[in-house]
Amino acid sequence: MSAEIIQSRREWLLSDRPASRLQARLGRAYVAWRRFSANRLALVGMLIIIALLVVAAFADVLAPYSPTIGDLKNARLLPPGAAHWFGTDDLGRDIYSRIVYGARWTLYVVILVAVIAAPIGLLVGTVAGYASGWTDTILMRITDIFLAFPKLVLALAFVAALGPGIENAVLAIAITSWPPYARIARAETLTVRNSDYIKAVQLMGASPFRIVLRHIMPLCISSLIIRVTLDMAGIILTAAGLGFLGLGAQPPLPEWGAMIASGRRFILDQWWVAAAPGAAILIVSLGFNLLGDGLRDALDPRSGDQ
Amino acid sequence: MSVAENQVLAGRGSARALAVLSSLGRFLVIAVTTYLGLLAVTFFIGRVIPIDPVLAVLGDRAPTAVVERTRREMGLDLPWIEQFYLYVKAALRGDFGTSVLTTNPVMSDIRRVFPATIELATLGTLMGAIIGVPLGVLAAVKRGSLIDQIARVVGLIGYSVPIFWLGLLGLVLFYAKLQWIAFPARLDVVYEYTFTPITGFYLLDAAIQGQWDVFHDAWRHIVLPAALLGYLSLAYISRMTRSFMLNELAQEYIVAARAKGLSETRIIWGHALRNAAVPMVTVIALSYANLLEGSVLTETVFSWPGIGLYITNSLQNADMNAVLGGTIAIGSVFIAINLLSDLLYRLLDPRTKVG
Numbered sequence: 001m002s003a004e005i006i007q008s009r010r011e012w013l014l015s016d017r018p019a020s021r022l023q024a025r026l027g028r029a030y031v032a033w034r035r036f037s038a039n040r041l042a043l044v045g046m047l048i049i050i051a052l053l054v055v056a057a058f059a060d061v062l063a064p065y066s067p068t069i070g071d072l073k074n075a076r077l078l079p080p081g082a083a084h085w086f087g088t089d090d091l092g093r094d095i096y097s098r099i100v101y102g103a104r105w106t107l108y109v110v111i112l113v114a115v116i117a118a119p120i121g122l123l124v125g126t127v128a129g130y131a132s133g134w135t136d137t138i139l140m141r142i143t144d145i146f147l148a149f150p151k152l153v154l155a156l157a158f159v160a161a162l163g164p165g166i167e168n169a170v171l172a173i174a175i176t177s178w179p180p181y182a183r184i185a186r187a188e189t190l191t192v193r194n195s196d197y198i199k200a201v202q203l204m205g206a207s208p209f210r211i212v213l214r215h216i217m218p219l220c221i222s223s224l225i226i227r228v229t230l231d232m233a234g235i236i237l238t239a240a241g242l243g244f245l246g247l248g249a250q251p252p253l254p255e256w257g258a259m260i261a262s263g264r265r266f267i268l269d270q271w272w273v274a275a276a277p278g279a280a281i282l283i284v285s286l287g288f289n290l291l292g293d294g295l296r297d298a299l300d301p302r303s304g305d306q
Numbered sequence: 307m308s309v310a311e312n313q314v315l316a317g318r319g320s321a322r323a324l325a326v327l328s329s330l331g332r333f334l335v336i337a338v339t340t341y342l343g344l345l346a347v348t349f350f351i352g353r354v355i356p357i358d359p360v361l362a363v364l365g366d367r368a369p370t371a372v373v374e375r376t377r378r379e380m381g382l383d384l385p386w387i388e389q390f391y392l393y394v395k396a397a398l399r400g401d402f403g404t405s406v407l408t409t410n411p412v413m414s415d416i417r418r419v420f421p422a423t424i425e426l427a428t429l430g431t432l433m434g435a436i437i438g439v440p441l442g443v444l445a446a447v448k449r450g451s452l453i454d455q456i457a458r459v460v461g462l463i464g465y466s467v468p469i470f471w472l473g474l475l476g477l478v479l480f481y482a483k484l485q486w487i488a489f490p491a492r493l494d495v496v497y498e499y500t501f502t503p504i505t506g507f508y509l510l511d512a513a514i515q516g517q518w519d520v521f522h523d524a525w526r527h528i529v530l531p532a533a534l535l536g537y538l539s540l541a542y543i544s545r546m547t548r549s550f551m552l553n554e555l556a557q558e559y560i561v562a563a564r565a566k567g568l569s570e571t572r573i574i575w576g577h578a579l580r581n582a583a584v585p586m587v588t589v590i591a592l593s594y595a596n597l598l599e600g601s602v603l604t605e606t607v608f609s610w611p612g613i614g615l616y617i618t619n620s621l622q623n624a625d626m627n628a629v630l631g632g633t634i635a636i637g638s639v640f641i642a643i644n645l646l647s648d649l650l651y652r653l654l655d656p657r658t659k660v661g
Contacts (some may be wrong), residue, residue, distance in 0.1 A: 144336070145343035150599040150640045153617070154347065157633045160621050161351045233466050240468050241603050245618055260471050264607075267474050268482045278471030285466035 035298040042294020048287025056103040065094035067101035068252040077270045086276040089259075090266065095273065098254035099280050105255045106284060109170055109239045114228050116174035121181020122220060126212050128182070129189025140186065147179040152238055159247040166255065169248040173238050177231060184227055188220040222299050230292035233285035240281050256281050329652065337645050342394070344637045348630045349393050353382075402631030407623045412631035415616065420635065421506025422492060423605070423612030427597040429509075429532040434539025435590050441540070442547025446555060447574055457544050464541025469534055469600060473607035476530050488526040490609040497523055531608040538600055539593040546589045550582040557581075584654045591647035595640045602636075 014031070018024035036042055055062060065084075070076075070092030080087040086095040128139035158172035192198060193216070201215055242248035243257025251258065256277040263274030368376075381389055396402075402412040445457035480486045488494060492508060493501065501520050503511045509528065512521035554560070555578055563573045602614035609615065613632050620628035 141339055142343070145340050148340050148641050148644050149344065149347070150595075150636055152599050152602060153633050153636050153640075156602065156617065156621065157348065157351050157629055160624075160626065160629050237466075237468055241470065244468075244470050244603065245606065245621065247621065257468070260468070260474070264474060267478055271475070271478050274471065274474055278468055278475070281468045281471065282463070282466055285468075286462060289462055289466050 032298045036294050039294045039297060041290050042297070045287045045290025045292075045294060048283060049291055052103055052107065052284055052287065055100055056107045059100050059104055063094075063097035063100040065097040067093065067098045067254040069093070077266065077273070079270070080272055087270070087272040089262065089273050095259075095276050098259060099256070099277055102254040102256045102259065102277065102280065103284075105166065105249060105253060106236060106239075106281075109166065109173075110232050110235055112170045113174045113177060113235050113239075114232070116170070117178040118181050118224055118228055120174075121178040121183075122185045122217060122224060124178070125182040125185025125187075126189045126216050126220060129186040130193055130208065130212050130216060132193075136186075139182070143179045143182045146176070147183070149176065151176040152241060155238060155242065156245070156247065159242060164247045164250060166243075166249040166253065169239055169242045172242075173235055177235065180227060180231070181224055184223050185217075185220045188223055189216050192216060192219055226292060226296045226299060229288060229295055232288035232292070236281060236285050236288070333645070333649055337641075340641050340645070341638070344634065344641065345394050345397055346390070348634055348637075349390055352626055352630050353389065353393075397634065402634065403627035405620065405628040405631075406625045407620055407628060412628050415628065416613065416631060416635045418506075419611055419613050419616045422610060423598065423601050423614060425507045425509065426528065426532055426601055426605070426610060426612060427535065427594060429528060430535030430597050431539050431590065431594045433533060433536030434543050434593060437536075438540040438543030439547050439586070442544040443551050443574065443579060445544065446548045446551035449552070454548075457548065461541040461545045464537055469538060470603040470607050472537075473531065473534055473604060476534065477607070480530055486526075487530050488523065490527075490607070492524070492527055492611055493520070494523050494527075531604050531610055534604055535597045535600055539597055542593050542596070543586075543589060547582070547586060550585055551578060554578040554582050584651060587654075588647045588651045591643050591650075595643040598636055598639060598643075 010030075012023065013027045015023065015027065018027055070088065072092045075084070075088045075092040075094075077090055078084055078088040084094050084096065086099065088094055089098070124139050124143060128136045128143075154176050155169070155172040158175060159168050162168040162171065198211065198215060201211055206215075239248055240255075240257030240260070243255045244261045246258070246261060249255030249258045251262070259277040260274045263270070263272075263277070266273050377383055381392055384392075400413045402416075404410070405412050405415055408415055441453075441457050441460075445454040448454055477490065481489060497520050501508075501512070501517065504514060505511055508524040509521060512518070512524055551574075555574075560573060560578060563577050568577075601610075601612060602617060604610065605612045605614035606618050613636060617629055617632040617636075620626075620632065
């Protein structure tokens with residue numbers, strides 16, 4: 001009985017003649033999900049990211065100690081053990097708790113960079129692609145110029161001028177990471193700008209502003225999401241690098257890169273102080289890379305096997 | 307061949323020459339605007355972001371007359387566009403101001419530290435290419451096999467690992483525990499004062515002068531940071547090689563070569579790899595450019611006295627002239643490699659259309 005229901009639901013989802021927009025959308029999502037979930041590594045990536053979200057959301061519950069206040073008297077530089085799973089740092093703070101709270105800062109950086117950089121790229125790309133002519137040439141020249149810069153070094157220089165801090169690090173990373181999004185958005189815009197449905201809305205008298213916003217941008221979203229996901233690992237690594245150099249998050253924030261920097265002084269004797277946050281960065285970056293690869297294969301069959 | 311045919315061919319030749327010229331012209335426009343863009347960004351960072359550059363130099367207790375005089379001396383009373391013009395002119399002369407930290411002109415500092423970075427990045431790229439290319443080829447040929455899986459995992463971790471952290475762990479293992487390598491620096495203190503470099507590339511210098519004890523010591527210092535950069539480059543090179551090779555192996559000329567009865571080794575390494583060679587040169591060049599940038603973090607971990615360490619040391623002392631000079635130096639080389647590899651690709655690969 002229940003098997004039959006599942007069967008009929010699957011047929012409804014995979015129908016060639018969807019009766020409603022909702023059915024078509026759900027059907028498409030189902031097909032994409034089937035392709036995505038067939039890829040075991042992509043599922044691992046998704047699990048890692050879900051775990052990151054859960055840890056960040058329930059940091060208060062999951063962390064047994066305070067992330068900023070340590071026990072200087074009794075718990076300085078303890079090796080990993082039952083009371084402190086990953087040991088303690090030079091100020092007697094529990095490293096496990098700090099990593100748990102650090103998940104929040106990682107998400108903060110990643111989301112903020114995506115929220116700033118992706119819309120800039122989307123706007124530049126779609127406007128350039130739709131307007132064509134001189135606007136296109138100038139906007140794309142600027143994009144290519146930014147694309148040719150060394151990202152990390154430029155971000156360093158920006159933070160040096162703006163002053164150290166996690167917000168400035170986010171700003172610097174965002175400024176250096178929008179160009180690929182503009183490229184992608186422009187390419188997508190060029191493929192649709194001469195299609196019939198755009199001509200139809202033009203005939204109905206829609207303004208260029210409305211066409212770009214309502215009819216072109218939505219079509220760029222899925223390739224943009226893939227690219228942003230693939231870039232997340234790079235963003236995390238750059239932010240951690242800035243934190244490591246003392247330019248990103250400032251003490252006592254439990255940011256993973258800055259934690260490695262503070263563990264560097266004890267690296268030869270108390271290696272665990274720096275080892276645990278680095279492993280956290282590695283795992284989360286790996287998760288985003290696996291998820292991004294999986295999304296690309298599932299949503300964008302054109303890209304094929306890479 | 308008839309006269310008419312000759313004329314057509316000659317016409318084609320001049321059309322091709324014209325196309326090459328116009329693509330060279332395009333290349334020049336791109337090169338010039340990109341460099342101007344780089345200078346515009348560093349100009350913006352140095353002159354516009356600090357609320358008042360004069361205050362940054364003098365501090366907030368200087369008398370008004372001094373502030374006004376310094377403002378004129380720094381050219382800050384001029385319109386922005388004129389300031390930018392002067393800035394570009396100075397940069398073209400190689401004048402990036404004086405470093406507060408070392409009190410030398412920034413340019414002479416950069417000239418002193420750059421060879422160390424070049425040596426590190428070159429060795430890293432060599433390691434990455436020597437292992438990465440065969441690994442990528444094998445992964446493509448035996449697609450889905452164990453070696454393909456290993457190549458994939460190695461690549462994924464290379465894309466995900468914080469290099470400075472891997473460097474620290476490497477120091478713990480190879481320096482502190484196993485004692486295979488020397489402590490973070492370029493040479494042991496013993497050699498620091500007895501060894502006179504010629505080119506600035508210590509491995510080369512030691513070999514030229516036949517000082518093999520110095521060579522061995524330099525090698526023990528460079529091997530771990532170079533291997534780390536090499537790993538990053540390996541991750542990128544092997545992934546790209548695999549995808550190029552998959553592309554080539556699906557072509558019809560491979561089937562033709564098999565039908566001719568050529569050995570599989572010859573088909574893979576002689577035919578397919580040779581056709582993938584041009585894009586691979588581009589990839590290796592890009593990976594080299596990335597390593598120059600990646601050296602900033604690696605040099606900091608290994609106290610390697612190159613441009614990366616120079617920039618981070620200057621950062622910690624708020625020495626903006628040195629930071630921006632270093633940024634322009636790395637940026638210039640980075641852009642040059644990018645542009646040249648693109649040009650090379652267009653010129654070498656007969657399949658890319660000129661223009």
